[in-house]
Amino acid sequence: VNNLIPSLKAKKEYTGLGSEYELDFHIENAALKFMGTNNFSPSGLLLTGVNNDPKKPLTRLSDAREALRLLSEQDIEQLSQPLYRIKVPYRWRVSTPVELQETSPSPIIKGTIDLPEVTAAFYPDMVAPINNLAATSLEKFRNAIRKVSFGIDVNPGRLVYINNRFTFHSRDAFKPTLDKSGNPIRWLQRIFIAPDLWNHRTLEPVKDRVFKLALNH
Numbered sequence: 232v233n234n235l236i237p238s239l240k241a242k243k244e245y246t247g248l249g250s251e252y253e254l255d256f257h258i259e260n261a262a263l264k265f266m267g268t269n270n271f272s273p274s275g276l277l278l279t280g281v282n283n284d285p286k287k288p289l290t291r292l293s294d295a296r297e298a299l300r301l302l303s304e305q306d307i308e309q310l311s312q313p314l315y316r317i318k319v320p321y322r323w324r325v326s327t328p329v330e331l332q333e334t335s336p337s338p339i340i341k342g343t344i345d346l347p348e349v350t351a352a353f354y355p356d357m358v359a360p361i362n363n364l365a366a367t368s369l370e371k372f373r374n375a376i377r378k379v380s381f382g383i384d385v386n387p388g389r390l391v392y393i394n395n396r397f398t399f400h401s402r403d404a405f406k407p408t409l410d411k412s413g414n415p416i417r418w419l420q421r422i423f424i425a426p427d428l429w430n431h432r433t434l435e436p437v438k439d440r441v442f443k444l445a446l447n448h
């Protein structure tokens with residue numbers, strides 16, 4: 232379980248602890264779908280609210296299957312080719328070996344557009360298209376993702392399941408409301424769902440179910 236509480240130190244970060252910048256639509260741990268031959272990305276996420284910020288920053292969800300229906304065949308074709316390098320989050324790059332900081336050229340869409348698996352993150356410096364045509368199609372996909380999205384206030388008592396294989400999520404920018412002792416009020420909890428940890432066997436275990444992105448062999 233990760234506790235997502237805004238950190239006043241991290242307010243300008245693009246992470247679950249940030250606040251002042253919108254955390255734009257992304258698939259969780261997108262780059263980890265294409266690390267070598269393994270997929271380390273969670274298949275789903277659970278979010279629940281513990282404490283609600285009165286400003287109600289929303290978590291937004293977007294079903295990529297709906298977004299893909301808005302795109303041209305040419306854009307689908309581009310997004311299905313290995314034309315995109317997907318990067319690990321900025322905060323990780325300092326401690327990650329260079330060869331694991333970004334994927335080799337990978338597709339954004341795998342499978343058919345009715346039954347796709349998608350991989351992307353739209354906050355800054357997360358996906359590097361390898362040419363202009365690929366970049367244009369990615370931008371159109373981003374706009375379509377925004378268009379079909381909807382907001383949810385993850386308040387206490389609500390449990391949201393996000394299928395991380397084709398559902399993007401984002402978090403609004405907000406200025407955290409503080410309690411009497413000066414601590415941010417907002418508090419969400421997040422769980423990563425993985426059907427099994429077989430792929431993780433080559434990673435360095437930090438704790439029982441916590442792994443470091445450094446290959447063991």
Ligand SMILES: [Fe+2]
Pocket residue numbers: 257258259400
């Ligand atoms: Fe996320």
